[in-house]
Amino acid sequence: MSYDILIIGGGVIGCAIAKELSLYSVKVALLEKEGDVAEGTSKANSGVVHAGFNVKTGSLKARFNIEGAARFPSICEELGVPYRLTKKLVVAKDRSELPYLEKLLEQGKKNGSQGLSIIAGEAIRSVEPDVRGEFALYSEKTAVIAPAEFTIALAEVAHANGAEFHFNAEVTAIRRIGQLYEVSTADGLVYSATMVINAAGLYSDKVLSLIESHDRSIHPCRGEYFVLDRVNANFMKTAVYPVPPADGRGLGIHITPTTEGNIIIGPSAEYINERDDLATTKPVMETLKREALELMPKLKDVAFIRSYAGIRAKLFVAGGSSNFEDFVIEESRINPGFVSLIGIESPGLTSAPAIAAHVAREFVAPRLPLIPNPKAAATRRAAPRIADMSPDELARACEANPEFAEIVCRCNHISKAELRAAIDNPLGARTLSAIKKRTRAMMGRCQSGFCLPKIMETMLEDYGMSPESVVFNAPGSNVVVKYEA
């Protein structure tokens, strides 16, 4: 299988690059080791579109953050995914923390971040009545998106424009033969291309090691979260952050309203040994709760329905400073046409659209002619959801297709028609996780208690799957086993 460009990694960065390149007449394939896009860090983060005041002036992080954030409202509209301008408060408990806010304000202004001001006392309460704290940096440009949905939408646009997506395709070897790269995957297939773009996130250092030695290493830094129910959660409208801890690991445990009306609390920041250790831990769970309740006592009225963890790809460079490394986006000096993106942690999601444009312009264009593809479209129509419909729309939808009137998920009001659209997704990902990310079924307060039997039944009856072949994501994550009489 031969391509112009191979992208390794189906996170938000890989998918944003695939979408960007799919607008041109180049042949692109994306290789992903999991069964779907958005299976790693891209599905387990705060989903915040940052305004750009947290990042060091002059860095790539600052540049792509500011550029990326500016593109988000229009991109989300094109992709048919939610964008919620929540705004944000960074709260100082008392006067002693005020200098941090002033520093952030100054840094933000230097970076070109708009809509920032420091407010105090009642002005804070008029933005978010329940917040405790004396001073706050108020950012009127901070927004939230649904990160997995956003990543999927990017991939679907790329796919519609002709980019190929290969799942369960873990890259095991890369060879350069003359002007071509040969990339082998765990399933025994070999792909060849003129260019390789390494967007493997947590594994980007390992992918680079497959072709050359280098001094960069990814240190996984786990962040645990709590998800709160939507019921009773609508008192909160603004993302609320504490003053960040000085160790540079993260932005502190914050409270973020999601696009769906839930609230998430987190993330913690803890260096761990394994890059796939997504376990949550009791002490951290207790810390999250305590710190969040200190910031906003009213959270005690909202039910905690789930916890989960995501992992930051923290970059370490031999001899570098320990707590700030910039994004690395560069072409190999010894392997021309091999581009790596390493250490794309926060604000990676916000930066993704700008990074994708940068990669196309700076690295791809000099090697391959980027002629606009006349058939390509940048827009996508999202699958209809009954939860978003007005009564009239719902009545019409149910009349046209009675499966819109058949409920599958009672917590989030997901219909059978939506379930089918998710199972029939254009990327061909057929796992429970793929359904969960696309429909939000199994994400509600019952945590799949009621919908799982119905979802499985649909996968078996209408799609001919065997019970034991229904997996959550990876092989081995089967829900039931083979019946042996």
Place this chain on the structure above:
Amino acid sequence: MKHDYDCVIVGGGPAGMAAAIAMKRLGVADVLLLDRNPRLGGILNQCIHPGFGLSRYDRDLTGPEYARALESEFAASGVECLLGAMVLEISESRMLKVIAPSEGFAEISARSVIVATGCRERTRENLEIAGSRPTGVFTAGQAQNLINLKGYRLGQRVIIQGSGDIGLIMARRLTIEGYQVVGVFERLPYLSGLVRNKVQCLDHFDIPLRFGTQISEIVGKGRVEGVFAEKMDDEQRPIAGIREFFPCDTVLFSVGLIPEVDILKSAGLVPHPGRPIAVNSRFETGAAGIFMCGNALHIHDLADNAAKEGESVAHHVAQYLRSREEYAAFVTQSKPYRPLPVNARFNASFFAALEESGQKVCIVCPKGCAVSAKAAPCPRGAAYFAESEKGRYQTMTTTTGAIQEGSRTRLPIKSLETVEVGNLALKKKAIALAAEERLPRSPRGSPSSEAQFSVKVAGMDVRFSICD
């Protein structure tokens, strides 16, 4: 279907059906019952074990049998019913937004509403249990659905957290289906469910019960590989340093039920987590004309009691519809129900003392009396003791049979004669298998509920019949 009714009942489980039947008897004819499932009965349909209906029908029925009995009373009442119907919203002025495949989207206005939407299960996440999130972790009722209604096999080696009745019943059910139940863990120092269920579901099948034990961490990347459990002190705080690993491929949580009241949010009624929706002495909520009963209001120990509550609510609603003045004259703010009592008596020392004194817990009825050779409160208890002294417990059993050969769709079946428990555990697969092969069919191809058929259990013919 009309678009306005005197009363709309949401939920066709025992409480909702009993309320509908009573409404008709009380002369309220303009009633609509909505249920989101394709058939009535709610969770009863998946509860294939016996123990239902002792007070309403004076018989020991399985869950599906109890559902069918209520369903035929309901059918005779002539109350209108819409199945597959999901209520999306109820407004404060009792306008319901409903979808159903047969009707599409409908707005229905009601002079009164009875919310009988039942409950959901507390999950592993509600307990905030640490660890990874592998597959193979279920709530007990979800597992019951997957096994009894869908015919799936969940795994092999099971740990159950929670000694409530559902956990105990699932321990037995899984053993009969050929799973190895490693143990039932209970966080508290005493039993949560009925003593009778501990005896007939755990003791008779040699399933260990550990008090003061709580899963603290779940381990596994794809499927669950095991759990760490902590020992708790008498105040239910973990005792530092006592942590044990139990390998397993399946974990069930039976750790409590939460009233399912989400549709009341649109009527302006939002419960505080862990607290029920407030009602007045006549089961009316803070939204005028919206009433509640059954597990949606508070958790009941027996389906019979939920049904009884449905009947009482029907009385109040009938009066509400007849004369608002008469109704209002007897309203107080006092709670019309009492929460289930906590019985801390059945702890480890209770069971040790029982064994030491040579007494046994009688399992003939839900009372769970202690019986011995010298003393038994009733003749049936005395007979039970005499029989159990032989060391061979005889019991009726229920399991499922495939509706057609090769089909996963199951029907519940029950034995018409007693089977020795030891044989049940050893020959569990044979029962299920033989039943599948020999399930009789009516000429139309569907199994007949009257038909009896016999299955060889340890060389003996045991008669079975469909119990749905």
